Amino acid sequence: MGEEKIDIAQEEETEGQLAIDVYQDEENIYLIAPIAGTAPAEVDVSITDEIITIRGERKSGHKASAEDHFVQECYWGPFSRTFVMPVEVNSERAKATLKNGLLTITIPKDARSRTKSLKIESG
Numbered sequence: 237m238g239e240e241k242i243d244i245a246q247e248e249e250t251e252g253q254l255a256i257d258v259y260q261d262e263e264n265i266y267l268i269a270p271i272a273g274t275a276p277a278e279v280d281v282s283i284t285d286e287i288i289t290i291r292g293e294r295k296s297g298h299k300a301s302a303e304d305h306f307v308q309e310c311y312w313g314p315f316s317r318t319f320v321m322p323v324e325v326n327s328e329r330a331k332a333t334l335k336n337g338l339l340t341i342t343i344p345k346d347a348r349s350r351t352k353s354l355k356i357e358s359g
Contacts, residue, residue: 254317272337291316
């Protein structure tokens with residue numbers, strides 16, 4: 237009976253999808269992503285007025301082989317996430333910070349997309 241051998245080297249490395257929270261206030265869109273284990277130099281954020289893409293890689297803090305693990309639940313390797321902006325933004329003024337493993341991106345809304353209240357006049 238022949239056994240089928242699987243060549244692990246041929247398996248494609250999958251890219252993890254980064255979890256995000258996106259919310260707004262009157263002035264800005266905020267994108268929050270937990271990227272613990274990733275240095276700022278290992279994260280690339282590209283933004284247009286319509287789309288934001290975050291790419292990076294989490295590198296394991298140890299050299300243990302898969303056989304030496306009792307549990308291996310953490311994702312190590314490349315990750316990315318692309319998000320389409322829900323409103324018009326000014327990507328030129330966007331800012332990103334990484335603190336305590338949390339990436340925070342602040343993107344100002346375009347003045348045309350901000351909610352305005354209209355006063356109703358009696359006629």
